[in-house]
Amino acid sequence: MPDTSKAHTSQASLPRNLGVWSLWLLVVNGLIGAGIFGLPGGAAKLAGEFSPLIYLFCALLILPILLSMAEVASYFRGSGGPVRYGTAAFGPFIGFQAGWLYYIARLVSFAANTVLLVDSIGYFWPDATTGINRWLLLSLIVTSLTLLNIVGSVRTMRSLAGLTLIKFLVLVMLVVAGVISLGTMVLPSMHIGSVFSGEHTYNFGAATLLLIYAFVGFESVVVPAGEATNPARDIPRALILGLAMVTLLYIGIQLVSVAAVPAIASSSTPLLDVANTLFGSVGALVLMLGVVASVAANLLGAIFSTPRASFALAEDGSLPAWFGQVNARFLTPANSIAFFGALALLLTLYGSFLWLAAATVLTRVLLYSLTCAAVPILRPKMATSTSFVLAGGYVIPLLGIAACGWLALQISLSSAIVSALFVLLGTVLYWLARWQNRKISSTKS
Secondary structure, eight states: OOOGGGGGSOOTTSOOOBOHHHHHHHHHHHHOSSGGGTHHHHHHHHHGGGHHHHHHHHHHHHHHHHHHHHHHHTTOOSTTTHHHHHHHHHOHHHHHHHHHHHHHHHHHHHHHHHHHHHHHHTTTOGGGGSHHHHHHHHHHHHHHHHHHHHTOHHHHHHHHHHHHHHHHHHHHHHHHHHHHHHGGGGSOOOOHHHHHHSSSOOOHHHHHHHHGGGGOOGGGGTTTGGGBSSHHHHHHHHHHHHHHHHHHHHHHHHHHHHHHOTTGGGOSSHHHHHHHHHHOHHHHHHHHHHHHHHHHHHHHHHHHHTHHHHHHHHHTTSSOGGGGOOOTTTOSOHHHHHHHHHHHHHHHHHOOOHHHHTHHHHHHHHHHHHHHHHHHHHHHHHOOTTSOOOSSTTHHHHHHHHHHHHHHHTSOHHHHHHHHHHHHHHHHHHHHHHHHHHHHHHHHO
């Protein structure tokens, strides 16, 4: 059995270099990937002039989940995130499954976004997406990100800050320039009567399901808590501030998109069309720079946080000790980072992994449900005067569980089956690690 007391102790082997702004970078880059560059068209198609309000509704839907995660995160000082919460609240098996499912979800997303980044580069250089050039670019991207993370968290955060600055500048400039150019035209004319009259066909449920995926990924911030200077104070602040700023940015982008391009609902490249309408071909090229920076920042955040999950599982004895080794020179979990990079490279080069992407949705819903359910179990045992304890008793965690339940009902049967297979595979790995640990213990005794 692993020592679950590790769940709330500090991991001295990893230096605490991450302040509130470094954690905020992980939140916003977990939230803002490539999706926002393609979502405005689909949102307008499903919800019309009401589409900006759907972003607000999605933020409110995800808010109790985020707040529950903020409270649970304030109880722990070690890395691992869902691994720690699941182990402390429900035992080592659930803790392992939480870490395993988080790992798989982030790995598949990382691989898919790496391919997307190469496809974006293909906008400037068409030969980049075919033949040996594609292989070389994919290998260069994954290898560079892997090595950057191995050599230290400070260097990683500086690179992430630079990419985030580019991404935010491009998106904020698009919103500001759109508002200046379009004036009051950005304010939509919302006729409530049209919803009931049948004059327009809206599908607010489908629009919510589409846009909610622009609000997942924030959980990556809790995994490297063992490297935060003050996780109990800074992680809740980073989560709340990140969600607020991203929601405002999303709403601004949607307002400008609908006003600038009346036919945005039929566009497959909505923000490119918006940029081209406002600034011409130069604007489209600048926006493509934002796409590349956004995807690269998302990848950098993923490869920073996800290997910390396998590191935590190794510390708990649920994975071989090799994953828990810290590089003596750089003080990073180098083995876990290298393993993640190798798996990601295999997926990008050889794997047909697009069908796996849908399974990550249910995986995240399971993780969010687990986190919300952990609040009433852990609060009586672990809350202190410095913890981030939610007001209203357990109302907010219950609302989070209800939101997860609604999202789960929207997921297809095929995605549920794939997620079940992941759980089964994780179960096999867990009991294999347990068998190896017992064998080692019996040999020593």
